[in-house]
Amino acid sequence: AQSVTQLDSQVPVFEEAPVELRCNYSSSVSVYLFWYVQYPNQGLQLLLKYLSGSTLVKGINGFEAEFNKSQTSFHLRKPSVHISDTAEYFCAVSDLGGYQKVTFGTGTKLQVIP
Amino acid sequence: DARVTQTPRHKVTEMGQEVTMRCQPILGHNTVFWYRQTMMQGLELLAYFRNRAPLDDSGMPKDRFSAEMPDATLATLKIQPSEPRDSAVYFCASGLPINKNYGYTFGSGTRLTVV
Secondary structure (H helix, E strand, O other): OOEEEOOOOEEEEEOOOOEEEOOEEEOOOOEEEEEEEEOOOOOEEEEEEEOOOOOEEEOHHHOEEEEEOOOOEEEEEEOOOOHHHOEEEEEEEEEOOOOOOEEEOOOEEEEEEO | OOOOEEEOOEEEEOOOOOEEEEEEOOOOOOEEEEEEEEOOOEEEEEEEEEOOEEEEOOOOOOOOEEEEEEEOOEEEEEEOOOOHHHOEEEEEEEEEOHHHHEOOEEOOOEEEEEO
16 A cells, blocks of 8 residues: 655745645555645646656646655655645655555645745 | 536535535546545545446445446446535546556546535
């Protein structure tokens, strides 16, 4: 079984400042990793994913994440945030096997301050 | 853009009533998930299907919840009888296996309030 830990429930950051949202996972097997964003009263939208290959993954809206196998981490970063990035961000993990059940973390609310 | 359609968007019902939530997955997607989101528990996986067959529904309270896919264009989640603790946002997501072409797309959710 897999699990995901997002240690920060809320992250306030000033507009145009950089941000890092932390995600650590636990699994006994190789995994796929994802970041999703949820805007108020909406469903989840895929930001980026790591399946294999380069450990630095670029996604939509200027976000990127780096897979670190030794630290079992998949932190999300953006060099300069905008007001429109205010949302909740979920890290998720899935096993590579047949079922590929996706398990989500508890989410991090990013609040961009003008 | 292709979308996962969930109906209704909002539902208010009295305790003890039956609730049915519907999901129309994206055409061609063979995997469907049901998630429940609450402030306290976050996103919980209730059930998921592949090629209309249930793969795992261990996250569902079996005595009152049921999930089905009567055909490839419709997934349903039923609660009978409903209880106030079932109040949550229920999301459906569809996609293809990750090693084929990851694309789990979420619907906008059904916000259920049981009074």
